[in-house]
Amino acid sequence: MPKKCNFIEKLREVGLRPTKQRVKMCEVLYNREKTFHFTINDLVKLLSEKMNQKISLATVYNTVHAFERKGYLKEISIDSHKSYFDTNTSAHHHFFDEDTHELIDCDESDIDKINIRKNITGKKINSVEVLVRVASDNQTQK
Amino acid sequence: MPKKCNFIEKLREVGLRPTKQRVKMCEVLYNREKTFHFTINDLVKLLSEKMNQKISLATVYNTVHAFERKGYLKEISIDSHKSYFDTNTSAHHHFFDEDTHELIDCDESDIDKINIRKNITGKKINSVEVLVRVASDNQTQK
DNA sequence: ATCTACATTATAATAATTCTAAACTGTTGA
DNA sequence: TCAACAGTTTAGAATTATTATAATGTAGAT
Structure with a gap:
């Protein structure tokens, strides 16, 4: 501490x-x-x-x-109305709880390395972020 | 058409x-x-x-x-200041060009299926989105 | 202690989005 | 066909998140 x-x-x-x-x-x-x-x-x-x-x-x-x-x-970037910040600045992914609007970190081990086969000419990859949206099991789905 | x-x-x-x-x-x-x-x-x-x-x-x-x-x-969801919409409503991923602020679709074949090993109890996965941020190769990085 | 550049503050300004209340228009069914 | 109603559109006001401004304050070097 x-x-x-x-x-x-x-x-x-x-x-x-x-x-x-x-x-x-x-x-x-x-x-x-x-x-x-x-x-x-x-x-x-x-x-x-x-x-x-x-x-x-x-x-x-x-x-x-x-x-x-x-x-x-x-x-x-989760929703377009508010900015969310994270004190964990390392490359990692997130769960977003759509019921509570809570963000949950994903360990590196939780998601396999993402392999990207497409190339954009003249551009380099800055970051790869996965966002997994979750919600209560019994909730009405859109 | x-x-x-x-x-x-x-x-x-x-x-x-x-x-x-x-x-x-x-x-x-x-x-x-x-x-x-x-x-x-x-x-x-x-x-x-x-x-x-x-x-x-x-x-x-x-x-x-x-x-x-x-x-x-x-x-x-890309940036917290504007809402972006997509006429392609199927599950797919995106590239975001940070120079031009353009979105580019990712074919299913461009990215392997994402395997998520973590479970949030009582919650089910609504969606899994990958966002790949790209920028010009010779640009200054933060 | 003093100076200067950077920080903080209250407030105003801006930008994206939503609300409101009145006017309008598809649709239904007599 | 047409009246009536519910759903739509509209202009403008309101709201919310964020950024700019300009005056005041403060950390750090001299």
């Missing part, structure tokens, strides 16, 4: 100034056992309610994006 | 009233050889510019969603 000073170090390492707000956000995001999936809204709530940190919405956006640029966070 | 009356039939079959606007939209969407990927914005432009159909933005949204509910269209 890293403590405050470690975050200050870490932030400095990637060239981000360890401001009060950024350190606080690190604590919320990385002081946990499992990886964390969240929307900006989730994060603002956590900061204001649990951490008692009054923080401007704009700062949360700016800082999340700064973290993303520096490889601290990864954005996940 | 289906003509107007076929669309009227088709709409009726799934329980949608064949209104002027819906038939026009069918013509734009399905009178083509290849499957078509688009945003709401693209569609509005096509309708107003190419088809000379003045149509309310709200109607386009309503109708696209009606089509989606009825299985005429599929939504694709």
